[in-house]
Amino acid sequence: MRIPILKLQNYLLVSVQIELDDQTAMQFQEDLLNKIHSTGATGVVVDLTSVEIIDSFIAKVLGDVVSMAELMGAKVVFTGIQPAVSMTLIDLGIHLQNVQTALDLEQGLIKLKQELEEK
Amino acid sequence: MNPELRNILLENSDEIIQDWMDDLKNSKLKEYKSAVSEDLIEQVNREFVNVIFSKLTDEKTSESLEQLSERIVNLGWPLGYLTEGMQSFRSICIRKIIEEVNRDDHEFFLEVMDGVNNWVDPVKNELINKYSTNWTNIISLQKVALQELSAPLIPVMEGITVMPLVGTIDTDRAKLIMENLLDGVIKHRADVVLIDITGVPVVDTMVAHHIIQAAEAVRLIGATCILVGIRPEIAQTIVNLGIDLSKFPTKSSLKRGFEKALELTEREVVSTNEETGKVVDELISSIDKE
Numbered sequence: 079m080r081i082p083i084l085k086l087q088n089y090l091l092v093s094v095q096i097e098l099d100d101q102t103a104m105q106f107q108e109d110l111l112n113k114i115h116s117t118g119a120t121g122v123v124v125d126l127t128s129v130e131i132i133d134s135f136i137a138k139v140l141g142d143v144v145s146m147a148e149l150m151g152a153k154v155v156f157t158g159i160q161p162a163v164s165m166t167l168i169d170l171g172i173h174l175q176n177v178q179t180a181l182d183l184e185q186g187l188i189k190l191k192q193e194l195e196e197k
Numbered sequence: 198m199n200p201e202l203r204n205i206l207l208e209n210s211d212e213i214i215q216d217w218m219d220d221l222k223n224s225k226l227k228e229y230k231s232a233v234s235e236d237l238i239e240q241v242n243r244e245f246v247n248v249i250f251s252k253l254t255d256e257k258t259s260e261s262l263e264q265l266s267e268r269i270v271n272l273g274w275p276l277g278y279l280t281e282g283m284q285s286f287r288s289i290c291i292r293k294i295i296e297e298v299n300r301d302d303h304e305f306f307l308e309v310m311d312g313v314n315n316w317v318d319p320v321k322n323e324l325i326n327k328y329s330t331n332w333t334n335i336i337s338l339q340k341v342a343l344q345e346l347s348a349p350l351i352p353v354m355e356g357i358t359v360m361p362l363v364g365t366i367d368t369d370r371a372k373l374i375m376e377n378l379l380d381g382v383i384k385h386r387a388d389v390v391l392i393d394i395t396g397v398p399v400v401d402t403m404v405a406h407h408i409i410q411a412a413e414a415v416r417l418i419g420a421t422c423i424l425v426g427i428r429p430e431i432a433q434t435i436v437n438l439g440i441d442l443s444k445f446p447t448k449s450s451l452k453r454g455f456e457k458a459l460e461l462t463e464r465e466v467v468s469t470n471e472e473t474g475k476v477v478d479e480l481i482s483s484i485d486k487e
Contacts, residue, residue: 182386
């Protein structure tokens, strides 16, 4: 199962609608980086509203994606992380220090715009 | 109970009641006198005696007993007074029967004891149960009230909410705080949350850890957390304990935290009265001239 990645002007939009397993997450990492390469996007919004479970491995993969995308010149913002998910991550000691977050897709896009303008 | 004993009790009921009342007046009451008025005591005691004697003749008086115990609980009499009163009532009854029936053997005495105990104890149990149920109810009500008060979230402005914390924070409460905080942020679509710890008496490593966790969790769902109300002594303890709070902004008062929150959401407070602004401008320019 692949996660669709949509292009909107120079942004990429990803809405994760399925529960992430290890395989899907790795596939997603690869797809996203390829897409950034092919489109030259400068910003990525990953919406996690319908994701109920994030384990330590998925969290690591997501954290890595951010660093990798940054290397390729694209900012990543995660949006819509559920309270329960956030609590679990904190309990596991995963703080995702380098990751930008926003309340929802709209806020995420605003944040991305601000960040890109600052540069 | 043995019908013979029952008859003795019923025949001598007036005397027993009189003895009991006197006994209560002389010894037991003194400690509790300040709590209740004498008339009321007399009245309730009579009621109690009526109930307990009707229990002797008829087993099914639970309804009136229930009413009585409810009344006593509502009056808020000390439990000690009740148990002492019941004990004296019991001993007076036993003494009366033994006085009336002039038999000196061991077995008879035991029979009297058992009979009276079986008569008085259920009543006593009923009363004590009523008391403890009442207490449990009060405790659970208070628990709910406490929970409601323990982590309120106040939306003060679009995108800005405040959570004032009062009292000690333990692990259970920290969990509740975090849940309320995160749910509230989503519900009110807040950009900035101010956690006010003015009312938290002690901030030790554990409390700080919980606050840091809550702030991190808030960041993950896409909002910013500002810790406000840090008193001098709390600042001292935090630094002395080597706690790192540099990951999110901290301010000394809610006021300054709110200013920071406005700054973060790109807003500011302006005066609607232009006159004052002009006056200040004029003052400044006149000073410049001089």
